[in-house]
Amino acid sequence: xxxxxxxxxxxxxxxxxxxxxxxxxxxxxxxxxxxxxxxxxxxxxxxxxxxxxxxxxxxxxxxxxxxxxxxxxxxxxxxxxxxxxxxxxxxxxxxxxxxxxxxxxxxxxxxxxxxxxxxxxxxxxxxxxxxxxxxxxxxxxxxxxxxxxxxxxxxxxxxxxxxxxxxxxxxxxxxxxxxxxxxxxxxxxxxxxxxxxxxxxxxxxxxxxxxxxxxxxxxxxxxxxxxxxxxxxxxxxxxxxxx
Amino acid sequence: xxxxxxxxxxxxxxxxxxxxxxxxxxxxxxxxxxxxxxxxxxxxxxxxxxxxxxxxxxxxxxxxxxxxxxxxxxxxxxxxxxxxxxxxxxxxxxxxxxxxxxxxxxxxxxxxxxxxxxxxxxxxxxxxxxxxxxxxxxxxxxxxxxxxxxxxxxxxxxxxxxxxxxxxxxxxxxxxxxxxxxxxxxxxxxxxxxxxxxxxxxxxxxxxxxxxxxxxxxxxxxxxxxxxxxxxxxxxxxxxxxx
Numbered sequence: 001x002x003x004x005x006x007x008x009x010x011x012x013x014x015x016x017x018x019x020x021x022x023x024x025x026x027x028x029x030x031x032x033x034x035x036x037x038x039x040x041x042x043x044x045x046x047x048x049x050x051x052x053x054x055x056x057x058x059x060x061x062x063x064x065x066x067x068x069x070x071x072x073x074x075x076x077x078x079x080x081x082x083x084x085x086x087x088x089x090x091x092x093x094x095x096x097x098x099x100x101x102x103x104x105x106x107x108x109x110x111x112x113x114x115x116x117x118x119x120x121x122x123x124x125x126x127x128x129x130x131x132x133x134x135x136x137x138x139x140x141x142x143x144x145x146x147x148x149x150x151x152x153x154x155x156x157x158x159x160x161x162x163x164x165x166x167x168x169x170x171x172x173x174x175x176x177x178x179x180x181x182x183x184x185x186x187x188x189x190x191x192x193x194x195x196x197x198x199x200x201x202x203x204x205x206x207x208x209x210x211x212x213x214x215x216x217x218x219x220x221x222x223x224x225x226x227x228x229x230x231x232x233x234x235x236x237x238x239x240x241x242x243x
Numbered sequence: 244x245x246x247x248x249x250x251x252x253x254x255x256x257x258x259x260x261x262x263x264x265x266x267x268x269x270x271x272x273x274x275x276x277x278x279x280x281x282x283x284x285x286x287x288x289x290x291x292x293x294x295x296x297x298x299x300x301x302x303x304x305x306x307x308x309x310x311x312x313x314x315x316x317x318x319x320x321x322x323x324x325x326x327x328x329x330x331x332x333x334x335x336x337x338x339x340x341x342x343x344x345x346x347x348x349x350x351x352x353x354x355x356x357x358x359x360x361x362x363x364x365x366x367x368x369x370x371x372x373x374x375x376x377x378x379x380x381x382x383x384x385x386x387x388x389x390x391x392x393x394x395x396x397x398x399x400x401x402x403x404x405x406x407x408x409x410x411x412x413x414x415x416x417x418x419x420x421x422x423x424x425x426x427x428x429x430x431x432x433x434x435x436x437x438x439x440x441x442x443x444x445x446x447x448x449x450x451x452x453x454x455x456x457x458x459x460x461x462x463x464x465x466x467x468x469x470x471x472x473x474x475x476x477x478x479x480x481x482x483x484x485x486x
Contacts, residue, residue, distance in 0.1 A: 013462045013467065014458070014462070015458045015462075015471050022265065022266075022470075022472070023265075023425070023470040023471045023472040024467075024470050025458075025461060025462050025466070025467040025469065025471075071465075071467070072465050074465045074467055075467065076467040077467065182266070204447060204451075208447075208478060208479045211475075211479045212479055212480065215257070215258045215268075215479070218268060219256045219257070219258075219268050222314075222315050222317045223268070224256065224267075224268040224314070224317055224318065224319040224320065226268065227265075227266040227267050228258050228266045228268075229265070229266040229475075230475070230478075230479070232454075232472075232473070235451060235473075235478065236451045236454045236455055236458070236473070237455065
């Protein structure tokens with residue numbers, strides 16, 4: 001029997017706004033449900049059970065068909081996002097998508113590992129800093145990395161709001177010296193946007209101020225192996241979806 | 244006898260604002276002099292002979308010492324930029340910098356190749372689209388690629404202002420299918436900034452409009468292998484230097 005997947009939204013192609021694949025045309029599969037409740041979560045509509053009526057239980061073949069259609073039957077980068085996409089049985093989606101030539105990146109906090117992480121092209125681990133209100137389970141992150149194959153490119157992406165978050169990012173990077181660390185400025189606006197994916201265009205100045213702060217901090221600290229990036233979709237499109 | 248190098252400025256560390264290394268802490272060595280005169284050049288102070296009195300002729304060891312000092316004697320990414328840095332004898336700067344653990348990326352239009360391109364970590368070829376007013380010499384670009392060693396990562400970065408530039412970028416990418424192409428939105432403001440490296444903060448909306456246009460164009464065209472990026476330093480710092 002085929003397992004169904006809880007989906008919040010499938011959209012794109014748009015430009016990936018974050019992390020190692022920033023700027024790349026991407027179709028997003030945002031799965032529903034999460035084992036975390038980050039204070040600054042910008043996709044609560046994919047996390048909170050009270051949004052369950054907006055979610056769809058979809059067969060892998062239907063998801064794959066939807067991706068193919070959005071991409072006009074051309075190979076594209078597919079981002080598996082959430083919520084926590086590691087909670088869903090996405091192996092069939094990946095193997096079906098491979099037949100269409102797609103690449104797959106999965107972004108997760110690292111709390112749950114899956115054997116099918118070995119079939120990804122990219123695993124982007126995004127452990128949550130203190131400002132999230134969540135505690136990090138290192139064993140989970142270790143297990144995620146262990147589940148990947150040699151061909152899977154792994155990276156760390158850490159959202160930084162303040163000094164404590166920065167110190168946390170430094171500690172995570174020290175724990176995983178083989179991974180490139182992407183520091184991303186936090187966006188405080190989504191707290192007010194629980195009901196919609198639109199933040200409004202008003203935060204660009206604030207985000208740029210935060211970016212300058214974060215860049216200066218990493219440079220002052222001589223953390224030259226870090227990569228400091230904004231959320232491009234928020235800057236350019238003023239929303240979470242970048243469309 | 245040691246050859247001297249014409250230098251416009253050495254600055255950093257700041258965050259690389261463009262291309263494949265976007266977001267990476269970087270020290271910039273901007274060499275002086277250029278064989279091109281792009282209509283929208285944003286570093287005319289490093290290009291036009293009438294700025295010669297602002298340039299310095301520096302020994303490689305002095306340049307290397309300056310980079311080490313700026314980076315606090317820590318290994319860092321060094322960007323060799325210009326002007327056209329391929330016009331300068333940078334091999335000694337690279338070999339001296341290697342001893343300090345630095346990585347080297349060179350960005351050039353591809354008109355002039357050098358045997359020491361084989362010693363780079365990154366070669367970023369930035370042929371100039373029609374809006375520049377310059378013609379592309381394909382043989383030069385071929386020679387640049389041929390000069391690199393297998394370890395050198397090569398990429399294309401093309402500034403796009405309009406439809407003709409976009410068509411040019413498409414053609415360049417087709418000619419070099421093995422290279423990743425970074426499309427970058429053009430910034431029309433520097434035309435007014437010949438006398439200074441500061442553009443002022445007023446262009447963010449315009450740049451974001453251009454970014455949305457360029458992203459939509461690549462996506463509509465199903466050019467999913469492209470990467471579409473803004474000039475991060477212009478967005479965040481409002482100037483060319485990102486400091």
